[in-house]
Amino acid sequence: MAQAASDVGSSSRGDYDASFGGAQAVKGRSPSQLFWARFRGDKFAFVGLGFIIILTLIAIGAGFISDLVGHEPNEVFVSGDTGMLDDFGLPNGPDMSRSFYFGADTAGRDLFVRVIYGTRTSLTIALVATGISVIIGVLLGLAAGFYRGKVDTFISRSTDVVLALPVLLLAVGLAAACSGRDGCLGGLLKPGLFLISLIIGLFSWPYIARIVRGQVFSLREKEFIEAARAQGTGDWAIMWRELLPNIVAPIIVYSTLIIPANILFEAALSFLGAGVPPEVPSWGRMLSEASGIFTTAWWMMLFPGLFLFLTTLSFNLLGDGLRDALDPRTATR
Amino acid sequence: MRRKLRLIAIIAVLGMVTAACAAADDGGGSDSGDEQQGEVTQGGTLKAALISDVADAFDPHKSYYTVNWGFYKCCLLRTLLSYNGLPTEEGGNEPLPDLAADQPEVSEDGTEWTFTLKEGIAYAPPLEDTTVVAEDFVRSFERLADPKASEGGYAFYYSIIEGFDDFSDGKADTISGIEAVDDQTVKFTLTDSYGDFGMRLAMPATAPLPEGVADGHVRDYGRFLVGTGPYMFEGSEDLDFEAAPEDQKPVSGYKPNRSITLVRNPSWDPETDDLRPANVDRIEVEIGGTEEDVANKVDAGDLDINLDGVPPAQQIREFLSDPEREDQVQAYPSDAVRYISFNLAEPPFDDINVRKAVNAVIDKDGMRRLRGGPQFGDIAGHIVVDGLLDDELADYFPYGNEDGTPDVEGAQEFMGESEYDSDGDGVCDAPECKDIFAVTDQADPYADQAALIEDSLKEIGIELEVQALERDPMYEKCNDAGAHVAICLGPAWGKDYADATTFGEPLFGSVAIGPDSCCNYSLVGAPADLLKENDYDVTEVPSADDKIKECDTSAEDERVGCWAEFDQMLMEEIVPWVPYLFDNRVEVISDRVENYTFDQFHGGMALDHVGVSE
Secondary structure (H helix, E strand, O other): OHHHHHHHHOHHHHHHHHHHOOOOOOOOOOHHHHHHHHHHOOHHHHHHHHHHHHHHHHHHOHHHHHHHHOOOOOOEOOOOOOOOEOOOOOEOOOEHHHOEOOOEOOOOEEHHHHHHHHHHHHHHHHHHHHHHHHHHHHHHHHHHHHHOHHHHHHHHHHHHHHHHOOHHHHHHHHHHHOOOOOOEOOOOEOOOHHHHHHHHHHHHHHHHHHHHHHHHHHHOOOHHHHHHHHOOOOHHHHHHHHHHHHOHHHHHHHHHHHHHHHHHHHHHHHHOOOOOOOOOOOHHHHHHHHOOOOOOOHHHHHHHHHHHHHHHHHHHHHHHHHHHHHOHHHHOO | OHHHHHHHHHHHHHHHHHHHOOOOOOOOOOOHHHHHOOOOOOOOEEEEEEOOOOHHHHOOOOOOOHHHHHHHHHHHOOOOEEOOOOOHHHOOOOOEEOOEOOOOEEOOOOOEEEEEEOOOOEOOOOOOOOEOOHHHHHHHHHHHOOOOOOOOOOHHHHOOEOOHHHHHOOOOOOOOOEEEEEOOEEEEEEOOOOOOHHHHOOOHHHOOOOOOOOOOOOOOHHHHOOOOOOEEEOOHHHOOOOOOHHHOOOOOOEEOOOEEEEEEOOOOOHHHOOOOOOOOOEEEEEEOOOHHHHHHHHHHOOOOEEOOOOOOHHHHHHHHOOOOOHHHEEEEEEEEEEEEEEOOOOOOOOOHHHHHHHHHHOOHHHHHHHHOOHHHEEEOOOOOOHHHOOOOOOOOOOOOOOOOOOOHHHHHHHHHOOOOOOOOOOOOOOHHHOOEEEEEEOOOOHHHHHHHHHHHHHHHOOOEEEEEEOHHHHHHHHHOHHHOOOEEOOOEEEOOOOOHHHHOHHHHOHHHOOOOOOOOOOOOOOOHHHHHHOOOOOOOOOOOHHHHHHHHOOOHHHHHHHHHHHHHHHHHHHOOEEEEEEEEEEEEEOOOEEOOOEEOOOOEEOOOOOEEOO
16 A cells, blocks of 8 residues: 555655566566666756756866956956946946856955855765765774674764754854864865864765665675685675675665755855855855845845755755665655 | 053943944035924934943943943033034034133143133033032033942043042042042143043043042942933932932833933023023833844934944945935044054064055945944044044045045055065965964954955965954954964944044053053054063064153144044055045934934944924
8 A cells, every 4th residue: 555655645656666566577677777877867866966967067177267257266357347236335236248157245246256156165065064074984883794793882872972962053163163274273274164074074974884884784694705705705794895886876865865964064064154264155054144134135145045055955855866866765765 | 450441441331332333434415404494393202222232331430432421422411521412524523612711721731721710501400409519510521430320330530630640549538639629620630731621521430429429329320320410310300319329219210221212301491501402301222133123213203213233234225326315324533543463573464565455445435344344434534533633634544535535556566575475475475374364353343344355365475374253352352362273354433532542552552562452453652572472573562652752742733634644644654554534424313313324433333412393
């Protein structure tokens, strides 16, 4: 009965049936072929992927686009012939004839160019912060699941502790403490994108760690692990060569799903003034700058907000699609 | 120590000055006042708002805050001399007799000032049977000299009275330079001729203090304040000074951080007071809320004015674009200057040519636009605000263009003459011009202004590394000679009273170098040992001490000329700053307010001159 209900409700399930339920689905297929066949049918995930590819191109080509427009991200157009602020200091809106496609912000900077550069910031955070949390999460998850016992207890409780922390407050504090001219930890951490990525990464690994631990927990009882152990393979080699390749799929899925959370985390930090340095364009900071003035300068809220929304939505759609395609069981939920 | 106090005080003031004293020129209708004079509605309740409470809870000996001074001046305290509550061009910076029957008699050498008091001025209830006598001034100055009672205040302005410091240090039982000759006569003896002493006696801290009122209230005298102005705190009549100080209940009309309610003082006799029309019956001030919030209420007529905030740019634009409402926006010079300060001992700003180049390349019009445009002030070409120099230097723009636009070619010429531009192409090529340590305020619009400054400086090859701090830490950092801040982007300075001396020693005197003193961020006149102590490679910086001394002790009629010379000397021979804006205070009033007048003394609406229509 659950099967029937989900058949009606889920398009991906429907596509799945279309691909595999037919009479021709008798050929043997490799896992990647199976994955591709399932994923291909998920239109939403495809749109998400498409948008992410476009964003990536935008992020890479930000400098080129900025040259085309003729405005630098931190160049100000305050007064004189090129000025974008009126006699009351309020910014002018979108003006195609002057190549201010998204209008100007309160400092007289080109919002279009800044939103474009903001893509770079968000994707860098997405990559680096998520990378950090995946590395930490996978290592700890593997260790906990493989060794069990005290190691597991220690790691799992640590995970609980990190999950229980008031993450945003702590991150704001950390970011503020390290945002001084000399950074923190004796100058080891300088304010900038990496610092923010690190802070975000340090708080989002528990999700990965839990998933990995659970997977390893069941996998390590399987025969092929027993076999490897019987051959005298070391712990490290078992984890690295036998276990890890088998949990790549869930890692990819959950990494994709924490990317939007990390992007929003950076936006929240920047919104609160504890994010990336002011000269680095960030959607969160742009939204914060717009908050007091958006009744007059709606463009300052609309464009960065739209990009942030579409980006997180795309990663979520992609993540969902990947999950459905890689792990058919979840799709039937 | 006194100077240390001063630092904190001035920062507190500027916190407000910068927030509150935003300035513009003649955006509004300064004429509305005179036309309606005489037909102002009497009675009614004025409803005002404060975003944050006045500091020091209304203790006049402690309060170093212009918004608080506004309440004293209009309503609560009368002093020997005071002002007429009007703008500069209508005499608002001229001290006039208030409790004094006439202007003082000053001795030939300028050191003895004798005042005769008006007779029969009574204090507000519960002291309605007590009249002001000369001894009350002596008492007030003695409390002012007590470092505890005047903590955070401006007692240092009265060190020029003979014996004031000795009394303060506990070395004397009386202040030798203040004498109650008889009940109606008080005489001050000064250590030297100070032509601005009259203005110092128009400050609220010098108001007479009746016997017994402040006893036991070192910390909380403000809520037991009894003055002679046209208004008093509601519930003043219930004060009981017979009870032990700890058993006394404070006035009901002032609830710190919540509200202030002023009502008419029945003891006040309009016949004795030419300075205060006192039209409304009652003044209610609610404390708290956001600027947007208050602006909306003013818009709707639920509140009449925000006394300490800056109206949102959207509201100003909306009102000024509407002929029906444009006279609800009022803008007057607040006698404050906004500037960028160089550290004369820190490369590359140890080179005067670099400092001149920066002066020429800064987009002052842009800086003003980011503050809200022309309503918010006049472009500054020099340091002392025009209002204190009788406009003598109003046309003096040694760098850049008069309209505030940058002069890039001129700037590059200056830079070309600098030791930091080896090929003389007008763009700095020395490593000292990269990653220059700059500090600014993180609040709006300083961050936007910093972006503009950075953009402008690229023209002459200077690259800043800007650190944005909260306001107080910013001032502390810029004031700390040991912090090596090369350029401070966010400071502002307002007058305390209308003499340019308040723009002299505290800003450019060698005694005003921090961190133990204030506010000579540029290190003008720093002695060699101080530079060495703070690890500067530069061993010598120019000094302005001699000129400051000369102007400080000059007679009343020579002062303006002297300070104008001082200003020009600074701008041409020392160049410690880029002054960019003579600030305006911009206020938006509700359509109930009649006869708006700007009180030049404190830099805001004169609450005693306005009326409200019902």
